[in-house]
Amino acid sequence: HSLNLFTFITAPAASGKGTMSWAQRLARPYHKSLLNESHTRNSMYGSDSQIHKVKNSSSTPSGLSPRRMLFLPGDTTAAALMKALADNEGRGIICESEADTLAAAMGGEHGKFGDKLCKIFHHEPVPLMRKGDNLYLELEQPAVSIVLTGTPAQLPRLMPNAENGLMSRFLFYSFQQPHHWRSGAPNGRAPLEPYFDALGEELSQMIAATATIEAAGTDHVNFTLSQADWQRLDTTCEAGLQQAVSLAGDAGASSAYRLGLIAFRVIGLLTVLRCFENGGPPTDQVEADPRDVTTALLIIETALAHALHVLATLPNNSKDTRGAAKYTEKAEKIERAHQLHAQGQSVRNIAAQVGASKSSVQEW
Secondary structure: OOOOOEEEEEOOOOOOHHHHHHHHHHHHHHHHHHHHHHHHHHHHHHHHHHHHHHHOOOOOOOOOOOOOOOEEOOOOOHHHHHHHHHHOOOEEEEEEOOHHHHHHHHHOOOOOOHHHHHHHHOOOOEEEEEOOOOEEEEEOOOEEEEEEEEOOOOHHHHOOOOOOOOHHHEEEEEOOOOOOOOOOOOOOOOOHHHHHHHHHHHHHHHHHHHHHHHHOOOOOOEEEOOHHHHHHHHHHHHHHHHHHHHHHHHHHHHHHHHHHHHHHHHHHHHHHHHHHHOOOOOOOEEEOOHHHHHHHHHHHHHHHHHHHHHHOOOOOOOOOOOHHHHHHHHHHHHHHHHHHHHOOOOHHHHHHHHOOOHHHHHHO
C-alpha cells in the first residue's frame, strides 16, 4: 500500500472550509513544474514536426509527450480521468473545494467512475475500454489522493447511502464554526502567501529528494512498527470496530475496518516527515517513531467519531425507497441544529425550530 488518503471535510456554508486551498498551495510549485516540462517537450515536438514537413524526411518525429500534472480536475469524465492518470504513471491528487464538482462529474453521462475510485483506493488494476475512440487503458497500480470540502447537504449527492463504497474509504472531518464577525482589517497581521510559499519550497525539495531515491533503483520504502506499536494499533482498531458496530451496524464496521488501513497510512506519512526532519528522505526500511503512532491513533479515533456522525445522516441501505432528498433534508436539519446549539439554544428550543424530536437533537 502507498500512503494516499481520501479526505472529506464537511461544514456549513461560509464556515472556513476554504482554508483547504492553503494546503493545495503547498504543492502548486511542483504541479506547475510538471505542466511546464510537458509544455516545453510538446513545443519541441511541434518544432520537430515542422522541420520534418519542410525536409520531407523519411524519419518520423516523436509523438506528443504525456501531459504531466499533479492536480487532476474533478470536473472530468471517466475516460479523461483514466487518460490523465495514465499520463502521470497512475498518480495524482483530486483537490476540490466544492464536493458538487466531483459529484456532478460522476453523475454525468460519461462519468460514473465511483467504482474506479473504490478500486484506486486499494491500488487495484483499473481497465477502461471505449469503442467509439478505440481506447483501451489499464492502470496497473494507481496511487491517487482525494481531498474534498462541502456542506452536509452536498454529501448525499456524492455518497447517496451508507452502503456506498466510497463512504468507508474516506477520512471524514465535520465541524461547526461558531458565528462571530472577524474583521477584514490587516491589524498588523502578516500575509499568508509568503509563509505557505516557503513551505511549498520545502515540500518541493522533499519531492526532489524522493526522486533521487527512485533514480538509485529503490522503488519503494518499507514502513514497519515495533511489536508494541503493532499491538497498540490492533487494540485501538479493535475497540473502534466494536464501537462502530454497536452504533452503526455493518456500515459502521466497513468504516472501522478501512480506518485501520488509513491509520497505517497516516503513520507512514508522519514517518516520512519525521525522516526529513531528521535530515533526509526515508530509505529501504524505516520503523515508525512511537510518538507518530500515538498521533496517528488519536487522529483515527477522532476520524471514527466523525465517520459515525456522517453515517447517521445517510440512509442505511441502497434499497431505501425514501430517496436521497429526505436525507438531504435531514442533513440540513442537523446543520441547523448545530448552528442553534452554537448560539446557546436549548435542546427543547432547537427541536421545536427544526421540526425534530428532542432525542434526535440530543443525539446530533
